[in-house]
Amino acid sequence: MTRRVLVVRLDGAGDVLLTGPAVRAVAAASDTEVSLLCGPDGEAAGRLLPGIRRVMVWTSPWTVSPAPPVQAADLHLVVAELAGHSFDEAVLLTSFHQSPLPTALLLRLAGIGRITGASVDYPGSLLDVRLRPGDGPGDDLPENLPEPERALAIARAAGFRLPHGDDGRLAVCTPPPVGRVLGPVAHRPYVVLHPGAAVPARRWPVEHHRRAARMLERLGLPVVVTGGSGERGLTAAVADGCALDLGGRTDLGQLAGVLAGAVALVAGNTGAAHLAAAVGTPVVSLFAPVVPAAKWRPYKVPQMLLGDQAAPCRDSRARDCPVPGHPCLSSVAPEEVVSAVRRLYPLLGRTGTGRTGRTNDT
Incomplete structure (x- = not known):
């Protein structure tokens, strides 16, 4: 049975490109279908990443700058759209200065049963697998990791690893002739x-x-x-x-x-x-x-x-x-x-x- 996994990265094109190795790690798992939820500035980059079947776009009021207003109708729409795809789990990729928790709340409301992310703050029931960023006792996600390695660490905590022979570099699908x-x-x-x-x-x-x-x-x-x-x-x-x-x-x-x-x-x-x-x-x-x-x-x-x-x-x-x-x-x-x-x-x-x-x- 196909496992449907949602990878989330809500900011710019460069940020989405940096998630490429983590996306490939998720896509390498057997019988897995990968969708990407990204912001409007990341859509074109998401469509270049190997391993993604579907790209979904949402303008997040806690990620995009300038930020749109928080509107209940918009939140209901994105929750309904996510719920319609019946995702089994989500891998929430954020930078060191971003909290995954507002997005995790939406994913939970959409019925996603297993959510992995990195959070300094106590996540309560919003995350099933939590990494603690920092360099102190009890922390398991070093602060100075390059962004692709941070994303890979989050994917690895969810149980996804790059396949043998994948060196973890950034990659895109073959560009068109120019x-x-x-x-x-x-x-x-x-x-x-x-x-x-x-x-x-x-x-x-x-x-x-x-x-x-x-x-x-x-x-x-x-x-x-x-x-x-x-x-x-x-x-x-x-x-x-x-x-x-x-x-x-x-x-x-x-x-x-x-x-x-x-x-x-x-x-x-x-x-x-x-x-x-x-x-x-x-x-x-x-x-x-x-x-x-x-x-x-x-x-x-x-x-x-x-x-x-x-x-x-x-x-x-x-x-x-x-x-x-x-x-x-x-x-x-x-x-x-x-x-x-x-x-x-x-x-x-x-x-x-x-x-x-x-x-x-x-």
Whole structure:
């Protein structure tokens, strides 16, 4: 008899991508059908993850920002929808700063009989399997685990393990062909610059991006600038007639294809960095320390981490930089980024083309 398991991750695309190994662990169990409940920003990422049969979308008032109002009618609807699928159990995946308990209450009202999650607070009857986050006596989920490993630990507590031969890296389904989108660039090594981020505190200055793009082009490495439909102005300013501007021209699956063909990605701590990791592309990570790099840096992929990790904004989770001048990232010069790309792509600036061996500076 098929066991129906609901995996829950209610926030952004990058967060959902980081649950990929945990999803595969659940899907590897015999006679198991996996559904994902995610927020609207995570839907496209959820549809890229191997092992998921069904993606359900709900805007959670305790996860999404800006938060919608709490309305009884909306809660009744999501409970009824969940109940209609007759899930046998749920694996509730949250970050270190999120409580699973409000969501666990909805799952319990939907009749889900076994719920696993990680909670600092006493869960009462809301969780059947509880992990205690922290580094003290009695705690069983270390605080500084990378997010994919945290999710895997929660899945493991529920009884799900990765199959033999699965190395636990991020992964997505095979991206679609993107040759037409890239044009002539598709036949050459290229680097991707992704200047946007969901929050301003994680963005490298536009002028720095523009200068880095020009420097890379002068060294003979074409630059592709990517971004969402609402970032066309930003990508145009970075490309500046010099680089290929794909702002608003790719969905998430196509972006995965663009990243898969690149020699490196330059991006902040945002979903594109996790997507690059999922297709095995090295990342120059312009990492704002508003969240811990130990948890959120690109996972198990060659990388160069740039940015002042000891800046005053450290661990603040700020959406807007609280320090005048945004020094943690603005202090990173374009020359440093070009040097980092050189480290990840040693053929840059030499005669000849083609992909080459990659270093792993972690």
